[in-house]
Amino acid sequence: MTTTPLEFEKTIWEMERTLETLKARAKENPVDLEEEVATLERKLGEARRSVYASLTAWQRVQIARHPQRPYTLDFLERLAPGFLELGGDRAFGNDPAMVAGLATFGGRKAAFVGQQKGRNLKENLRRNFGCPHPEGYRKALRVMRLAATFGLPIVAFIDTPGAYPGVGAEERHIGQAIAENLAEMSVLPVPIVAVVLAEGGSGGALGIGVADRILMLENAYYSVISPEGCAAILWESRAHAPQAAEALRLTAQDLHQMGLIDEIVPEPEGGSHRDWEKAAQLLETVLARTLEEICTRDRELLLRERYEKIRRYGVWEEKSE
Template sequence: MATVAHLDFERAIAEVEEQIDSLRGLARERGLDVSTELRSLERKLHGLKQDTFRNLSPIERVQVARHPRRPYTLDYVEMIFTDWVELHGDRQFRDDASIVAGWARLGGETVMLIGQQKGRDMKENLRRNFGMPHPEGYRKALRFMKLAEKFGRPVVTLIDTPGAYPGIGAEERGQAEAIARNLREMSALKVPTVAVVIGEGGSGGALAIGVADRVLMLENSVYSVISPEGCAAILWKDGAQRDKAARAMKMTAEDLSELAVIDDIIPEPAGGAHSDWEATGARLKEVLQKHLAELGAMETDALLQARLDKFMGMGQWRTGR
């Protein structure tokens, strides 16, 4: 993993990390014993990370969710899945690289893994369309969900997108229809489904692979109908009001857990997922296995009824005037 870039509120953390690196370099060059000083700095670093990430504002969590060094879907494939066999194409138009899908093993269980994938540099982002799927991406995802259903295997989706691609070509090829069809079909899949928001969960672009028996979020991920910048531009005609918008939108994992929109929050290491990929992956694997085991023990009819009850129970309903 490359050197981690730092956000504005991580500057104090970055300074201590630089001190630790300098001290280790000096010890190597001169053969000095700096273990006591290192322990002191490492304790200070851990405390700074704990304090900083315990008190993040909603807009700061948005920044963490978008961090360029945050693990993406294919990073988790390497860390916690085995026997990955990627599958391609929607058999209608083309293969959309912003969605990756394929068979994989999680522990000893074969699952269909589907996830949104961003790029690490401009060339890769152009190929992945910055993680914004076209309709063929959603049709590709649905094709492999139905394949998993055919073979009786659970479906795991990893959500990380600013939203579905809003370009003219995508609209001409049926973006809204593709999303709507996925919502309908996912609600009726006869196999266990688990969706995890690992970064950004943007609008219908996220929901199109997010109608699942269990919807989980990493601690510093976000899930909302629109970006805070977009919301601020619409409501206050000023994108700079994004902090106000992020607070009002209740888009953090904690907010959505309180609203019963999600089922579980996966804790991230102190410093966020981008600071420790391995620990984040280990926690994600543990939680996925737990939920898949619980769902796998349910009969199909009970599974479908519980899924229906889950989504019908969201929000507040009022009839009459």
């Protein structure tokens, strides 16, 4: 897949193009270019390791937002190809920004919910850029209730900049819809796994994020506010977004260290947008293991542990000097 380079990747991208040209030339001409190819491959490998081993929080945010990064339906196509999408909240309408349905994953029947973005302007307008309306969260809850009725585990794929903040969403009570999801997901008597695929923005992400296990892709982020929004408030300029990203501690590595997520899912070198198939395989391994672990647990124990997990959020200690 041809990918669009991010600003900090341009040197790597130029080396990759040069290497491709050199390999093509070696095939067309009898001149021996093996040594030059090997040298450039070595330098390219060193450059990749140097850049991707020391990514800043802002660079990870950029990777999470890459337009060619796989979305919820892209992962479902590879993890659960028989996915049956269900539509509508039975109250207002169907929200394309939220997908929900049933599928078989790893030989186990399960319910899947997740935000969905578009690949072009027309599709993004239909999907509302992955920002669900109230009916989207109510649709997700309807399918999760259905899963609870039949004893199916739930997998939630999180990928949204946030819930839609428009007038229509407020008129249809977006805050109440998210609050109801938080309340009901905390007591649903079936295993729940949440996976942050890319963007985990504010209450829009949390609206399907209450779970027994929270997984997060290596280059995803999860935050109460976007770096740009934080920068606009604290520095009165979105130009300070890189500093805000560091201050927010929104990366998978930070959140795992603080105990707010349970496991980091590795990605292909450079990000999931570079290799969708490998990204899906890496997620499949961790997700299958996680479901196997929690699906065998006693339901009362599972609910008690979920309650205790939620109660631990926001705990801090004060130490006197």
